[in-house]
Every structure is written in structure tokens, then in C-alpha cells.
Amino acid sequence: MDNKHIVLLATGSFNPPTNMHLRMFEIARDHLNHLGFTVCGGLISPTHDLYKKKDLAPSIHRCAMIKQALVALPWVKISDWEVKQSCWTTTRNVLQYHQNFHDIIISSIRNGDEVDTSLFPVQFVKNINAKDLNQNMAINIRLLCGADLLESFAIPGLWKDDDIEAIVRDFGLVVVSRSGSNPHKFIYESDILTKYMANIIVVTEWISNEISSTKVRRALSRNESVKFLISDLVESYIKEHGLFGTLNK
Ligand SMILES: Nc1ncnc2c1ncn2[C@@H]1O[C@H](COP(=O)(O)OP(=O)(O)OP(=O)(O)O)[C@@H](O)[C@H]1O
Numbered sequence: 001m002d003n004k005h006i007v008l009l010a011t012g013s014f015n016p017p018t019n020m021h022l023r024m025f026e027i028a029r030d031h032l033n034h035l036g037f038t039v040c041g042g043l044i045s046p047t048h049d050l051y052k053k054k055d056l057a058p059s060i061h062r063c064a065m066i067k068q069a070l071v072a073l074p075w076v077k078i079s080d081w082e083v084k085q086s087c088w089t090t091t092r093n094v095l096q097y098h099q100n101f102h103d104i105i106i107s108s109i110r111n112g113d114e115v116d117t118s119l120f121p122v123q124f125v126k127n128i129n130a131k132d133l134n135q136n137m138a139i140n141i142r143l144l145c146g147a148d149l150l151e152s153f154a155i156p157g158l159w160k161d162d163d164i165e166a167i168v169r170d171f172g173l174v175v176v177s178r179s180g181s182n183p184h185k186f187i188y189e190s191d192i193l194t195k196y197m198a199n200i201i202v203v204t205e206w207i208s209n210e211i212s213s214t215k216v217r218r219a220l221s222r223n224e225s226v227k228f229l230i231s232d233l234v235e236s237y238i239k240e241h242g243l244f245g246t247l248n249k
């Protein structure tokens with residue numbers, strides 16, 4: 001199977017989505033294109049409301065904010081599958097669900113079945129032609145993350161070793177460096193990650209910055225400007241719904 005066609009999937013709280021989340025997709029796609037991959041699209045899968053994280057806004061708002069943010073990044077779409085589950089789901093399961101979904105779409109197209117194109121991840125139709133489908137083309141869902149998420153693999157009790165292994169072995173990672181992180185060193189120090197090093201692509205963010213949702217929430221609650229940190233549409237949504245302590249400010 002050819003695994004050159006990639007859909008990047010990012011999971012996290014997106015509480016709220018920042019411009020850095022969008023940039024993460026852009027620089028990853030750029031880097032992968034240079035390596036000879038075809039990035040067919042991107043997906044954001046916000047984490048479930050039951051994921052234990054301080055000040056997590058309800059997923060109905062996080063999904064709405066992500067949709068507003070993605071107006072500026074039309075090749076990426078939101079997937080609300082994860083938030084619609086009855087409880088929190090592991091990232092391994094999220095990746096597997098989306099991989100299965102794409103496998104079904106590909107085989108339907110190959111069989112000439114009628115397929116609802118509105119379900120397609122993004123640029124799918126544009127980037128895939130019939131010739132590819134006649135060969136052994138496959139879509140490979142890869143986990144896109146910042147280096148802090150990679151480094152969270154080492155937090156005792158947070159991730160199951162089996163899941164980490166399945167994520168790197170069956171899907172692969174695209175890791176964007178983040179201020180204060182050293183993904184290469186982290187990979188070197190982990191036996192599992194070193195074993196599957198070929199499936200991990202590190203993208204260096206040379207224009208590193210400290211933007212995080214935590215800092216954006218803090219600024220909002222203090223009535224400080226968040227312009228150029230999040231999109232104007234996201235900011236309007238937050239203020240309209242009084243999220244993150246903006247009520248009556
Ligand atoms: N500035 C950044 N540089 C690189 N990756 C980032 C950056 N901000 C977020 N990411 C990545 O985006 C994904 C989703 O991030 P998440 O929603 O946890 O944002 P966050 O800013 O880290 O949030 P919080 O501050 O609430 O913990 C994660 O993989 C995270 O590593």
C-alpha cells in the first residue's frame with residue numbers, strides 16, 4: 001500500500017482555538033509536501049467534555065469556535081465524532097475511527113459506489129485522481145501534535161504504553177516543535193518512539209512563540225487584547241457568549 005496520502009488529525013481541548021493551532025497545520029503540510037507526501041486534508045477533533053481539564057468550555061462552544069477559526073483554513077475540517085461519544089475516548093480510538101472511515105470512503109470510490117462528497121475531508125477530491133485509486137492508494141491518518149503533547153507520553157499513568165505503541169506504529173506522528181521542547185531528544189530517550197522513529201516526522205517551528213490557549217483565556221478574563229492571537233471571528237463568538245470570564249466586560 002502506498003502511504004503517501006496523508007490526512008492530519010489534531011486532538012486537544014482547543015479551549016479556545018488559537019492562531020497557533022492553525023499555523024501548526026500549515027507548517028506541517030508545507031513540511032510534508034517537501035518530503036514528497038500529499039496532504040489530502042486536516043481534521044480537528046476536540047476532546048470530550050468529560051476529559052479532565054481545568055476551565056474546559058462545553059464542547060458545543062469549542063466546536064463552534066473551531067468552525068469560526070477554520071474559516072481562515074478551509075482545507076481543515078472539524079470532526080465532532082469524539083465529542084459526541086458517551087464518554088471520553090482515547091486518542092488511539094479517535095485515530096482508528098477516522099482511519100476506518102477513510103478506508104470505507106476509498107473502497108466505495110474504487111467500487112464506483114455513490115459517495116456523499118460532503119463527508120470528504122477537505123481537499124480529498126482535488127488531490128486524488130482515478131489513476132491513484134486504481135493503484136494501491138491508501139489514506140493514512142496521522143496524529144498532528146505539538147511537542148508538549150508528545151512529551152505528555154512520559155507523564156506516569158497518563159497514556160497506556162500499548163496505545164502509544166499503536167499510535168506510532170499504525171498511524172504515525174507529525175510533531176511541531178514548541179518553545180522549550182526538544183522532540184528529537186525526547187524520541188531518543190524513549191524506546192518505543194525510537195523503535196518507530198521512521199513514523200515520526202518532526203517539524204521545526206523556527207518562528208517559535210509562546211501562544212497557548214491558557215494565556216489567551218487569562219488575557220480574556222483580564223479584558224486584555226487577544227487580537228492576532230485568535231481570529232476575530234473566534235473573539236466575537238467568545239464575547240457574544242461571555243466565555244472565559246468575558247461576561248459584561
Ligand atoms: N504554540 C504552539 N506550538 C506548537 N504546537 C501547539 C501550540 N499551541 C498548541 N499546540 C498543539 O495543538 C494541539 C492542541 O493543543 P491544546 O488545545 O492543548 O492547546 P494549548 O494551547 O496547549 O492549550 P492549553 O494552554 O489550554 O493547555 C496540541 O497538540 C498542542 O501541542
Ligand SMILES: O=C(O)c1ccc[n+]([C@@H]2O[C@H](COP(=O)([O-])O)[C@@H](O)[C@H]2O)c1
Nearest residue numbers: 011012013014047090091092158159160
Ligand atoms: O489516549 C490517551 O490515553 C490520552 C491520554 C492523555 C491525553 N489524550 C488526549 O490528548 C489531548 C490533550 O489535550 P490538551 O488540551 O490537554 O493538551 C486530548 O485530546 C486528550 O484526549 C489522550
